[in-house]
Amino acid sequence: MPFETFEHTADIGLEATGADLETLMRDVAQGFFAIVRGDSPVAEKESRRIDLASKSFERLVVDLLDELIYLTDADGLVFKEMRDLTVETKKTDDGPSYTLACTVVGETFDRKKHAGAMHVKAVTRHELSAEPPRDGREGKVRVILDI
């Protein structure tokens, strides 16, 4: 299971796993897309480019979700897929830093077509854990979203 959601009283949790950085980050994004669109179908009509530079893996996860929430709200979009994803790491004195580039595709939110959609307000840090894949071990992200 690349991602699954879990219960939290007033919010919703997302857990994703992946054997490499790209897979894990794509799973996080796909989990987010699934939470937002619910059971509504989404076509591929609009795309947005995302470029991130983050000082840690945990921050990369937050930055990606923050950016997806921003694009969803500011541009009124629902997403379906993440494409052309690259994630790179660089060693620094404070540990590895990360860059991520991708394109996300979807369409303009339509009240009727996307009746099952859900509004995600923000990414919380409550019980946040983000472990990148390391030494052949799967990476894992667990995050609670404010809805």
Place this chain on the structure above:
Amino acid sequence: MAWDGPLEQVAKNIWEIPQDYTGQKGDLKMRVPGRIIADAALMETIREDNAPEQVANVAALPGIVGHSWAMPDIHWGYGFPIGGVAAMDAEEGVISPGGVGFDINCGVRLIRTDLKREDLRGKEKALVEELFKEVPCGLGSKARVRLTDRELEGPLTEGARWAVDQGYGWDADTEVMEEYGRIEGADTDKVSDKARKRGAPQVGSLGSGNHFLEIQKVGEILDTDIAKRFGFTEKDQLAIMVHTGSRGFGHQVCSDYLKTFEDNLDRHGIHLPDKQLACGPARSQESIDYLGAMHAAINFAFANRQMITHWTRNAFSKVLGRDAEEMGMRLVYDVAHNIVKRETHMVDGKKRDLYVHRKGATRAFGPGREEVPETYRDIGQPTIIPGSMGTGSYLLVGTERSMQTAFGSTCHGAGRKMSRSMAKKTWRGEALIKDLGKEDITVKADSPATAAEEAPGAYKDVMNVVHAAEEAGISNKVVLLRPVAVIKG
């Protein structure tokens, strides 16, 4: 996850988590005791989730004064519990964006009318349709007015006063709002472009989730004299309640500053039991900047609720064919329940300058406080408590005792007890709307799923919450309001 930490009853409906409690991990260092306001039955529900641990975690924040408080509608949040109140010393304490929440100045306002339930008979559906047309609501809702980036300065710096100046409402409206609908100190240079871009198309929109616009009728008057002062004199008198906040603008401000605070924690030597409690000394640059941006979000929300009030009056006028003035559609009050404010309180006999964080808690100042509008100052501040959809809501008044208890605060609503996804599995939106219809309540939701998520059964009973607060002495019941028609975003 149930909580099995130590709790000791110290007064009627007040329970204390002792300061020597070291938390579930065993390394927590509480600086003050925690205190939860609840009756024994509510306390059982509260123990069922991990919210008391969050009360204890907040008690570990630098500069916290008195107690880390929780209101009777407390439930498990992220970082701070929902229903938490924490006052920090204005010099030695911290500011925490998590202590406000993402929806900055989420709040409630109440409009009274001279109308009776029967005046609306047969017109409920038409009015709800008109309101749905007038007030943009639901997921992705955009306002009817598209502000340019420059025009956005108006609501950000002037709040509800900007809206009234633009023709949305009456001059008298701003006389009966927390902060008179405009807080000083908004610094729009400290607001990111992203927040501006999210906010500009959303000024004057209800949004989704638990936000709503509800037509209500007086179910019971519980304090005749004070009710009269607030504009309520008889059963079945109609009122309108609006519950919304600063929309995407506030969410972005909070998200932006959480990162800034996180990045500076080490520099200040602050160690936290939960990352969502990220904070910084009140006098640090990040706190000053956050307060500037947060004040802009507070004003955004005041302007937002003001515009919705205007369109609500228009919809009533159109459907009932009468002027809003003629129908006596006056604002009773407007309260915030996600906010941090600088206030002066007496602590251990000394006057203290504090930053009071209220996250899912409402200010409920007692008589005499200068922050209470002159017209209500001798009786205390009106406090508006929305219940869950289709149940009941309350108009309360703050008390002198509240000033000595939880820094002049009370509950903010029913308090969720079931997750949204569980609620959707338990109830079907269409059936729920039909059932409420049988109880003479008209519901129009952006989607049936929204209605199911907000099913009354997913919440604690607001009556128990409000009763527990009254028994603890922090607020008194004035009017019980029952729903007539509900618009869910």
